[in-house]
Amino acid sequence: MAAESDAFVVEGTFALPYNYFAGRVGSTWLVALRDEQKIYGVRHPQTGKVFVPPRQVDEKDFTDLTGDWVEVGPEGRVTGFTVIRYREPYQPLPVPFGLALIQLDGADTSIVHVVRGEDLGQLSVGRRVRAVFARERKATILDIAHFAPV
Amino acid sequence: MPPKPLSEELIHREHMARFPQRWSTGPVMGKFLKALRDEKRIMANVCPRCGRSQVPPREVCAVCRVAATQFEEVGPAGTLRNFDVVYYASPDPVTGQSREVPYATAYVELDGAKGGATFWHELHETDMTKLRRGLRVRAVFEEDGKRTGAITDIKYFEIIEGEA
C-alpha cells in the first residue's frame, strides 16, 4: 500500500518561448504609436462605432472595419479602474498604479492601460486622463508609458 | 480622413513564458520514487482483478479501473521491446541547447512485470547497430548519495552482454 506519507513535492519549471503576431491591423496601430505618437481607432461604416484598439471585423456582424481609421484621444475618461499595490514576479509594472479602462475621446470602446501620477486614492470613474508617450518606443502598448490625470 | 494604409511592417513580440511548478508525487508515485532513492528497487503495482503490472505505478488499473494497491518489485533487468535512436535532438526551448546525439531511449519489459507493460527510460549504448528488439538490458542506478527520488535515480539501461 502506498500511504499519504509517501507523497512529496517535486519542483520544476515550465518554460516555452512564444512569438506573438499583432497581424496587419494590430501592426498598423502599434506602428502609429511608435512613429506618429498617435492613437487610432477604426470606425464601423454603418453604425459609426469606433473600436480602440482596432480590429479587423465587427464581432457581431462581421463588417470589415479596416477602411476607416480615425485618430482618437490623446485624452479620455476613466470608465473603470482598480489600484494595484502588490508586487509579484508576474506583475511586471512598478507599484502602485491604477489599472484602468479608458475611453479615449472619439472612441466607443475602452482600452486597458495604466494611470500614474497623483494620489491614486483620488482616482474615480469619469476622471479625465491624458496619454503620456514613452521616449523610447518599440511598437508595443507601452509606447504609451501611462496615462496621467488631467 | 483619407484611408490609412495598413502597415507593411508586421509586428511580433517575443515572450518567454516561464513559471515555477510544484508537483505532488501523490502517495503512489512517491512510493515508487522513494524506492528508487532509498532501496534501488523498481516498484510496480499490480491489479487485483486482472493481475497486470503498472510501472511506474498508478493508483488505478488502467483497464479494470479498480484500485491497485499491491506493490511488487520488478527488474532490474528486462527485455527491450522497442527503442528509439534519436539523431535529431530538438533544442531545449529555454536554453537552446541540444542533447548530444545520437542517443537512445528504450521501452523495457522488466522481469516480473505482467501483462506486457513496458517502462520508458534512456538506453546507454555507443554502438547503435547493436540495438534490436528482444535484447536483454538492465537498469544502472546512480551512486549512493546522489539519488534524489527522481526517475533519473536510474541513470540509464544498458545491454547485458552475452545474453540473447
Added chain:
Amino acid sequence: MPRKTRPVAIVGVGQTRHSSHREDVNQPELIHEAVRRAIDDAGVSLDDIDAVVTGNMEMFEGTHQPDMWQVLGNGAWGKPCLRVSTGGTTGATVFGAADNLVASGLHDVVLAIGFEKQQEGHTTGGITAMADPLWARHLQTGALTGMAALEVIDEFGHERARRAAMRYRVIMDQHAAKNPNAHRRFNLSFDMIDDLMQKSPPLVGELRLIHMCSQSDGAGAMIFASAERAAAINRRPPVWVQDHVTVHREETLSLSGVPTYDAHGKLETTTQRRAAEILFARNGIARPSEEIDVFEMYDPSAWWGLSWIRDFLLLEGDEHLQMVERGDIAIEGRFPINPSGGVTATNPIGATALLRPLEAALQIRGDAGAHQVPRTVRKALASGFGGTLWTVLMLLSKEKPDA
C-alpha cells in the same frame, strides 16, 4: 448501440490556405478567414448559427482561454460557445461535439472551428509539455518516434518497408500538389524514392525528415445542421454525419503499441483497429476497403500512415503494403487515401483533425476541384489522431441515414 435523436448534415465548410507565413493575422483574424468561407459556402448568416464549438491546443500559442479573444472573429458573440482541446484529435472532437449538439436537438445549427498558429509557439516543446513531469518529460521528443518504423521494418524487411513508406510519402505529396490549400508541396516523384531513402536526414530511427508531418498555421470551419434546417439552407448538397467513435487508451505507459493485454488476457489492439471494429460493426460495413469510397486519414508520419491502413481497413498480413505498392491509394486508385495530401503536407494541429472530415465532405459533394477523386463518393471515412494515442473515426455519407 448509440442512436442519434435526429440526423445531422454538414451544410458548409471553409478553410484557410495553410501556411507558415501568416504573420499578417492574429488568432481571431486567422479563424475569421475560415469562418467567413464556411458561412459563405453554406449561404447562411451569423443569425442562423445557434452555437459554436471551437478547439485548439493553447500551449502552442500560449494564450489562456483563447476562446474569449477569438470571439472577435469567430462569430460566437452572444451565442453559446464550447471549447474543446484533446491534443491532435482536437478537430475531430470538435466535429463530434458539434454533431452531438445538433443530433441531441439542443441546437439546430452549430459552427465548428479548429485552428492553430504553430509559428507563434514551440511545437515540440508544446507537445513535450503533455508528458508526465515526474517520469517522461525528460525523454519526450515531441511527436518524433521511430518505433512505428521499426515495427514495420521488423515485420516486412528493411528494404520493402522503407520503400513502401517512401512511396506512400510521394503519393501524399502528389495529392498535395493538387490541393491549393495545402501547406507543403515538394514536387516529389517516384524516381526520387531511392535518393530520399538515403539522403533525407534521419530524425529518430528510420523516421526521416521527409516522412514527418508539417507544422502549419491554419483554420478550418464546418457548419452542422438538422435535416430540417439543412433543407431550408440548401445551398450545397448536404453531407450526412453517419457516425463517429472515439477510442483512447488511457496512457498505459506503452506508447509504441507494444502488445499489452486486457483484463481478460486478450491481446489489446491499437486504438485505430478498435475504432474501426466498432464503427464498421455498428454500421453494417463488412468490407471497408470495398464499401468506403475515400479515406482522409490523420497520418502524422508516412510510417504511421502506412501502418494504420491495415488497422483501419481491418486487413491482415501485407495487404496494406500491397495497396501502397500498387498505387491503390492514389486519387485515381481503387482506394484513395488523403486526396488532400494529408497531414504530412498540412498540419495546423488544432485544425488538422477537423480538416479530415472537411476534405471528406468536399469529396462527397464532388467539390474538391483538382484533388477530387474521380468517382461518386457515397461513403467517406475520416480519422483523427492525437492525445495519448486517441483515435476518432468518422463516417460521412452522401445519403441521409435512417434516423
